[in-house]
Amino acid sequence: MSLKEISRNKAFGGQVIKYEHHSNELDCDIKFNVYLPKEADSAPVPAIYFLSGLTCNEDNFIQKSGALVEAAKHGIALIAPDTSPRGVSIQGDSDSWDFGTGAGFYVDATEPSWAKHYRMYSYVVHELPALINKSLPIDGSKVSIMGHSMGGHGALTIFLKNSANYQSVSAFSPIANPINCQWGQKAFTGYLGKNQETWKEYDTVELLKKFNGKVNALVDVGTSDNFLENQLNIDTLKDTVGSLGKSSEWTIRYQPGYDHSYFFISTFIADHIIHHAKALKQ
Amino acid sequence: MSLKEISRNKAFGGQVIKYEHHSNELDCDIKFNVYLPKEADSAPVPAIYFLSGLTCNEDNFIQKSGALVEAAKHGIALIAPDTSPRGVSIQGDSDSWDFGTGAGFYVDATEPSWAKHYRMYSYVVHELPALINKSLPIDGSKVSIMGHSMGGHGALTIFLKNSANYQSVSAFSPIANPINCQWGQKAFTGYLGKNQETWKEYDTVELLKKFNGKVNALVDVGTSDNFLENQLNIDTLKDTVGSLGKSSEWTIRYQPGYDHSYFFISTFIADHIIHHAKALKQ
Numbered sequence: 001m002s003l004k005e006i007s008r009n010k011a012f013g014g015q016v017i018k019y020e021h022h023s024n025e026l027d028c029d030i031k032f033n034v035y036l037p038k039e040a041d042s043a044p045v046p047a048i049y050f051l052s053g054l055t056c057n058e059d060n061f062i063q064k065s066g067a068l069v070e071a072a073k074h075g076i077a078l079i080a081p082d083t084s085p086r087g088v089s090i091q092g093d094s095d096s097w098d099f100g101t102g103a104g105f106y107v108d109a110t111e112p113s114w115a116k117h118y119r120m121y122s123y124v125v126h127e128l129p130a131l132i133n134k135s136l137p138i139d140g141s142k143v144s145i146m147g148h149s150m151g152g153h154g155a156l157t158i159f160l161k162n163s164a165n166y167q168s169v170s171a172f173s174p175i176a177n178p179i180n181c182q183w184g185q186k187a188f189t190g191y192l193g194k195n196q197e198t199w200k201e202y203d204t205v206e207l208l209k210k211f212n213g214k215v216n217a218l219v220d221v222g223t224s225d226n227f228l229e230n231q232l233n234i235d236t237l238k239d240t241v242g243s244l245g246k247s248s249e250w251t252i253r254y255q256p257g258y259d260h261s262y263f264f265i266s267t268f269i270a271d272h273i274i275h276h277a278k279a280l281k282q
Numbered sequence: 283m284s285l286k287e288i289s290r291n292k293a294f295g296g297q298v299i300k301y302e303h304h305s306n307e308l309d310c311d312i313k314f315n316v317y318l319p320k321e322a323d324s325a326p327v328p329a330i331y332f333l334s335g336l337t338c339n340e341d342n343f344i345q346k347s348g349a350l351v352e353a354a355k356h357g358i359a360l361i362a363p364d365t366s367p368r369g370v371s372i373q374g375d376s377d378s379w380d381f382g383t384g385a386g387f388y389v390d391a392t393e394p395s396w397a398k399h400y401r402m403y404s405y406v407v408h409e410l411p412a413l414i415n416k417s418l419p420i421d422g423s424k425v426s427i428m429g430h431s432m433g434g435h436g437a438l439t440i441f442l443k444n445s446a447n448y449q450s451v452s453a454f455s456p457i458a459n460p461i462n463c464q465w466g467q468k469a470f471t472g473y474l475g476k477n478q479e480t481w482k483e484y485d486t487v488e489l490l491k492k493f494n495g496k497v498n499a500l501v502d503v504g505t506s507d508n509f510l511e512n513q514l515n516i517d518t519l520k521d522t523v524g525s526l527g528k529s530s531e532w533t534i535r536y537q538p539g540y541d542h543s544y545f546f547i548s549t550f551i552a553d554h555i556i557h558h559a560k561a562l563k564q
Binding site: 009010011012013016063064066068069222224257258259261262263264266267270 | 291292293294295298345346348350351504506539540541543544545546548549552
């Protein structure tokens with residue numbers, strides 16, 4: 001396991017570096033982008049992982065979110081993984097934009113066709129951080145996680161299942177209750193099979209019901225998001241948080257007139273970086 | 283001439299709107315993006331045109347520059363045109379990335395094959411502002427212009443030829459002396475023919491020698507820009523400015539370690555917006 005540097009661009013005093021490496025979990029070569037602020041030249045820095053949404057790869061967040069300026073201010077690294085295995089050929093992996101390539105859903109697949117490669121959960125939780133902490137000037141004890149849409153689902157579920165690993169969590173427009181929406185049902189049927197009990201291990205609302213730790217979460221969603229009504233189930237998340245008496249641990253904001261795009265993300269990304277910076281610098 | 287709205291996304295309290303319209307100058311349908319800050323809801327606002335570089339279209343700047351946050355702070359609109367006619371079929375227009383489609387070079391072509399459609403100079407200087415000032419809440423008396431690479435060349439030459447129309451100018455990595463670099467020589471030979479006297483009308487260094495007005499220009503270029511040595515001729519621009527005794531009117535900055543990419547632009551875009559905001563609000 002070693003990192004091959006694909007490109008490097010100076011930005012805000014630091015460096016955006018694209019790496020490629022062989023992933024054992026995904027059984028393929030895969031890329032990610034990292035933004036290292038200038039502080040990383042002299043000492044390991046805290047980091048925030050950003051998990052992207054359907055159809056995205058490692059580039060969208062780094063190029064379009066406007067996050068770098070705020071990360072540079074706080075001396076925090078950003079890590080943007082890809083969203084699925086690449087270059088593997090599995091029947092059906094390119095038939096639709098919401099399943100297969102670009103749509104790994106941050107689960108470890110158990111269905112036979114997908115189980116060999118589609119292990120984005122273990123890749124993001126274990127393999128990639130181990131590689132990064134060994135190879136780059138990142139302080140592995142000061143790490144947070146966030147994401148958008150499918151990646152918001154990824155960030156929230158990964159946090160709830162591994163809260164000791166992350167100082168804070170946030171999400172833009174997360175698929176908050178995938179077992180009860182079409183995107184999630186399609187993905188989980190394909191990757192995990194028909195036993196819906198196994199799906200609950202990757203559902204924010206279900207995980208929250210049995211979570212005992214403390215959460216410090218920020219969630220933003222636009223009221224003009226085309227997917228708000230049928231896919232995201234933010235109301236269900238908010239109701240669950242409320243009924244569990246956990247409202248003080250969750251800031252869930254409905255942003256009037258904003259949609260599902262990176263224009264929405266870029267408008268509120270500074271708030272999210274600041275949210276994580278507070279937790280990472282405690 | 284009317285505007286067809288293609289998409290609209292809320293961002294930083296304002297709106298990014300993509301329009302399509304028929305251009306008489308270009309004799310084709312063409313798109314542009316505009317960012318209208320929330321102040322445009324109640325009164326016309328100042329605007330900055332951004333001219334993009336080779337291979338770009340109306341999206342790159344709006345999606346990748348990070349300019350919107352700073353434009354929103356100052357209540358300034360951003361206008362991002364395309365870089366060439368689209369959907370026209372001219373022999374040779376797709377043979378190379380630095381000529382033809384995506385590479386209009388902000389000239390009015392005179393060579394017979396190109397003269398009908400490749401009139402990006404008149405489109406950007408006359409047709410598009412007339413359409414925008416008539417149709418959108420833009421104060422046409424408070425307009426500035428900037429650009430990147432080929433678009434930096436466009437911004438500087440258009441400013442020098444029409445300085446009464448613009449309050450200020452700036453450029454990232456401009457092709458500052460195109461008659462003396464391969465990109466410019468290829469484009470000008472193709473669009474303007476072999477008489478090099480006609481080329482000088484689209485060359486910043488040459489225009490500067492006969493310019494009598496006052497300039498307030500900001501130019502940034504990265505010292506690790508792959509095109510700095512052979513294509514941009516920033517040293518020639520700087521020397522010309524100096525020999526004309528105009529150094530006080532030009533801020534030309536060599537940014538150590540930065541390259542030609544949008545990561546470079548995003549790092550310094552706030553400085554450019556502030557440069558224009560000062561001029562636009564006088």
